[in-house]
Amino acid sequence: MDEVVQTYVRDNTFMGAVLVARGSDVILSKGYGSANLEWNIPNTPATKFRLGSITKQFTAASILLLEERGKLKLDDPIKKYVPDAPAAWDAITIFNLLTHTSGIPNFTGLPEYKSLQLVDTPVVKTIATVRDKPLDFVPGEKMSYSNSGYIVLGYVIERITGGSYEKFVTDNIFTPLGMKDSGYDSNTAIIPRRAAGYTPSPTGRVNAGFVHMSIPYAAGALYSTSEDLLRWEQGLFGGKLISAASLAKMTTPFKSDYALGVMVQTAGGRKVVQHGGGIERFNTFLAYYPDDKLTVAVLANLNGQAPDQIAAKLATLAHGGVVQTTAERKEIALPVTTLSKYVGTYELAPGVNMMVRLAGDQLTTQLTGQPQLPMFAESETKFFLRVVDAQVEFFTDATGAVTHAVMYQNGRERKVPRTSDSVAPPKLPE
Numbered sequence: 001m002d003e004v005v006q007t008y009v010r011d012n013t014f015m016g017a018v019l020v021a022r023g024s025d026v027i028l029s030k031g032y033g034s035a036n037l038e039w040n041i042p043n044t045p046a047t048k049f050r051l052g053s054i055t056k057q058f059t060a061a062s063i064l065l066l067e068e069r070g071k072l073k074l075d076d077p078i079k080k081y082v083p084d085a086p087a088a089w090d091a092i093t094i095f096n097l098l099t100h101t102s103g104i105p106n107f108t109g110l111p112e113y114k115s116l117q118l119v120d121t122p123v124v125k126t127i128a129t130v131r132d133k134p135l136d137f138v139p140g141e142k143m144s145y146s147n148s149g150y151i152v153l154g155y156v157i158e159r160i161t162g163g164s165y166e167k168f169v170t171d172n173i174f175t176p177l178g179m180k181d182s183g184y185d186s187n188t189a190i191i192p193r194r195a196a197g198y199t200p201s202p203t204g205r206v207n208a209g210f211v212h213m214s215i216p217y218a219a220g221a222l223y224s225t226s227e228d229l230l231r232w233e234q235g236l237f238g239g240k241l242i243s244a245a246s247l248a249k250m251t252t253p254f255k256s257d258y259a260l261g262v263m264v265q266t267a268g269g270r271k272v273v274q275h276g277g278g279i280e281r282f283n284t285f286l287a288y289y290p291d292d293k294l295t296v297a298v299l300a301n302l303n304g305q306a307p308d309q310i311a312a313k314l315a316t317l318a319h320g321g322v323v324q325t326t327a328e329r330k331e332i333a334l335p336v337t338t339l340s341k342y343v344g345t346y347e348l349a350p351g352v353n354m355m356v357r358l359a360g361d362q363l364t365t366q367l368t369g370q371p372q373l374p375m376f377a378e379s380e381t382k383f384f385l386r387v388v389d390a391q392v393e394f395f396t397d398a399t400g401a402v403t404h405a406v407m408y409q410n411g412r413e414r415k416v417p418r419t420s421d422s423v424a425p426p427k428l429p430e
Contacts, residue, residue, distance in 0.1 A: 001028045004313045007325045008306045009033055012205070015198070016300035016307070017043050019226035020314050023293045024234065027318065029226065035195040035301065037205065048194045048223045049299040050185055052277025054286050055222040057250075058169055059153050060098055060261030061236065064246040065172055071160050074098070074249070081156045086131055091139045094156065097149035098261065099254040103135035106146040117211045123155050126215065143255035147219040150261075154218025165218050177235040182224040185213045194223065195301040197281015208281035208303060220279050229297040233288045251290075267312065267412055268319060276308055285311040294318055309389040309409075329384050331376040338380060339363050342394050345420040346405050354392075354405070354416055355423045365392060 001020060008014035015033025019026065031043030066072050072081070074095040079085045085092075089104070096102040107113060107129050116129065130148045137144065154165040161168050166184035174182045183191070187210075199208040213221045224232070235241045242250070250260040251273050257265050262273050274287035285307040287296045296315050298307040313323045339358055346354040348367065355366045356375075363383060366372040375383040375392060382393045390409040397403050405416045 001314050001317050002030065004317065004323055004325060005030075005032055005310055008310060013200070013302070013304050014300055014306040014310065015043060015302045016049065016195075016298065017045055017047055017226040018299075018310065018314070019045065019230055019295065019297045020318055021230050021295045022318065024230075026230070028314070033302070035193070037196070037198065043195060043301070044193075045227050046181065046193055046225055047299075047301075048181055048191060048225055049284060049301055050197065050220075050277075050279050050282040051222045051224055051284050051299075052216070052220045052279035052282060053147075054224075054229075054275050054277040054284050055216070055218065055220045056150050057236075057261035057275055057286075058173055058222060058232075059150055059157075059165075059218045060250055061173060061242055062157055062165075062168055063094060063098065063153060064242050064250060064260070066157065066160055068243060068246060072156070078152060078156065081159045082127075082152065088135050089131075093139070094153070095254075096139050097153050099258055100143050100145050100149060101140050101255055102146065102149050103137045103139050103141070103144070104146055104148045104152070105130050105133050105136055106144070107148045107151070117215045120212050121214050123151060123158070123214075123217055126151050126217065127155060143258055145258075147216070150219035151217050157218070169222070173232075173241065177231050177240060179224065179228040179231050182222065182228045182232075185221055185223045187213055191223070195282075197301045197303075199281065199303040205302065211280045216279060220277065224299075226297045226299055229286055229299075230295050233286075233295045237288060237290060237293070265412070268316060268321065270319065272315070274311075278303070283307050287311050287315060289315065289319075292319075305388055312409075312412075313389075325389075329376075329378050332378060333361075334377045334380060336361055339377075341400075341402055342405075343421065343423060344402065344418050345423045346416040347419050348407070348414065348416050353419075354407070356405075357423055 005018055009032050017031045020028040029045045031045055031047055033043055035041045035043045035047045075093050078092050078094060092102045112129055157165050157168050197208045198205045251264050253259045253264045257263050262275050264273050270289050270291055272287050272289050277284040283300045283303055285298045296311045298311045300307050316323050342356055343358050344356055348354050352368045357364050363375040364372050365375050373385055373387050375385055377383050384391045393406045394402055395404050402418055404418055407414045407416055
């Protein structure tokens with residue numbers, strides 16, 4: 001497990017802390033790289049990291065605690081707690097907010113977010129950025145990830161309790177579970193053992209951009225350690241926090257595998273309750289496999305996709321599987337005639353395509369809205385990427401025509417049907 005993590009450390013794509021535990025038995029708990037590059041202070045299991053959207057499961061648990069106490073119901077309309085909400089929100093329930101099915105636009109995707117994130121902003125002002133915008137869809141119709149919903153949930157918690165979101169989470173979750181190294185992050189407070197955050201750049205790692213912590217709020221403002229997150233998983237799934245009925249609600253997917261603040265999926269034939277997080281300077285991933293009480297926490301103070309990839313590989317190893325690192329994969333040369341037959345457009349999801357192009361003797365792949373990345377052949381039909389830990393395998397019919405591809409990433413397989421044997425040229429920056 002350590003060697004898997006070290007491959008990312010050596011590639012300069014990961015700094016952070018990693019924990020793997022089965023029940024209360026810790027298999028791996030270690031820090032990697034620097035908590036502060038300027039002072040060369042190492043990361044340790046006690047280093048505190050911004051969690052980003054892992055915060056959402058704490059918000060969801062808070063809502064369920066309030067429901068258990070008779071303060072609200074998940075099917076309550078949010079207008080009951082946000083009386084000045086627009087008429088378009090009449091049909092939106094607390095459940096819709098929890099499951100990203102409200103239709104409220106994601107405020108972090110709006111043009112005004114760039115300026116909004118720089119200043120101390122009351123939650124009512126954040127909500128005001130989306131309250132008068134049209135809904136993206138009819139509430140409950142589909143799932144579309146929206147931080148806005150969780151901002152409103154934090155506001156609901158404050159309206160009901162009369163205190164701050166920070167106080168409720170601290171008093172009702174962190175303190176009862178003994179999570180002494182967790183809290184609501186601050187731009188001004190001195191927080192011992194807090195990691196500084198960095199982002200990759202063409203010239204190396206640099207200090208990441210600023211976000212005022214009033215902005216992510218109940219959608220992403222908490223910090224924690226890998227060891228505290230183990231206490232969280234043990235408390236949540238061990239019946240120390242919410243009832244079995246509430247836990248069942250929290251871990252039952254509604255649409256697109258999303259439940260209440262967590263994704264619930266199957267990886268390697270096993271149920272996994274998981275969520276990632278991304279916020280300026282930090283990327284995180286937390287997974288729990290209930291069948292064998294396996295916790296995997298990967299917290300990074302360097303932006304990038306490494307935590308998701310590391311978590312999937314460590315879980316595979318913990319379950320007795322075999323992991324091949326990118327460095328171990330060997331590239332082979334294929335003739336252009338072989339490569340050219342894979343060129344085309346493949347549908348990953350509605351509105352999201354995987355576009356495979358040929359540039360000279362090099363295949364590239366590009367997802368809608370993402371950068372173009374080179375692919376390297378390791379067999380006549382299977383290719384791997386180096387920038388991200390992913391593989392693509394192509395399949396043909398009896399005539400030799402390519403019918404689909406399968407993408408392998410983070411322990412999961414996704415079939416990607418081929419919709420065209422042509423592809424639009426790559427979009428140039430404006």
